[in-house]
Amino acid sequence: MEQVLNPQPSWATKEGLVALRGPDSQSLPGQAADKILAAETLHRFGFAYDEQNAEAMTDCFTEDAVLTATTAGTRSLGTHTGREAVVGWLSAHWGQSRDQRRHIVTNAMVDDLTADSAQVTTMLLVTAAENGQFRPVTAGVYRATVRKESDGAWRIARFALGFDASF
Template structure:
């Protein structure tokens, strides 16, 4: 019998998920963190490279893992991340929709906070919408001087190859 993939709870076993303790933090912070996560999805799906770069801190990092086994090398810097992600657009002739759900975050410490969310990635093409992948995303968010939150580190997890 072949091994079933993904293994249940692969993200916790691989260190992708470390669910923070429930936190009573400021509601405004929670809303702004959730909004920045949503903006990342919107910027990608609407192919807005500038808006995508603006989701990250200048020294931001993006990396990925598929089922806890196959790793995507880290991309460093907001502009480099946006350029790398935009490099997928010419091959994606479908309409992508990044849906982030179940957003949870811990208490901010030192101007940073870790948040987790599930991704459901959809593709619409030829009047049909189908799932592409799903998985856990881990965001390390950093507060800016203006009090907003930006993505300092995004660790994208995928339950299946895409």
């Protein structure tokens, strides 16, 4: 009997969440700040989510944001359209666990940077602490199209969440 791997190795690439390229040789020195700020938007989202700060989390998204989520490309967790729907779906999860979650957003790659948009891909590790015990919950990837809006802030316009395992 052949063993079926779950998740399949490199599932995120096969699903289009990860599009690897070689090192960036195209960005100009003046674009470094925009790359950092674009990636930082995903870091701010992680902090806002974990601290259950709806106002800060809302400010991470554009008005027309779209969020999709999947577990290993095999189970859809839905599509949510519009900032209110996105934040509503995300914040609905806050009451479902009694532990302190931490979304560790790391290894950011910023590609396709223009004056007002970029693609940001990161790795994700979700951990939990409860009753003095620490445990991993899941891992995965985030892929976001971020836009620089008229106030100069980078915000998430399209957000794909890919989890390696259910949580």
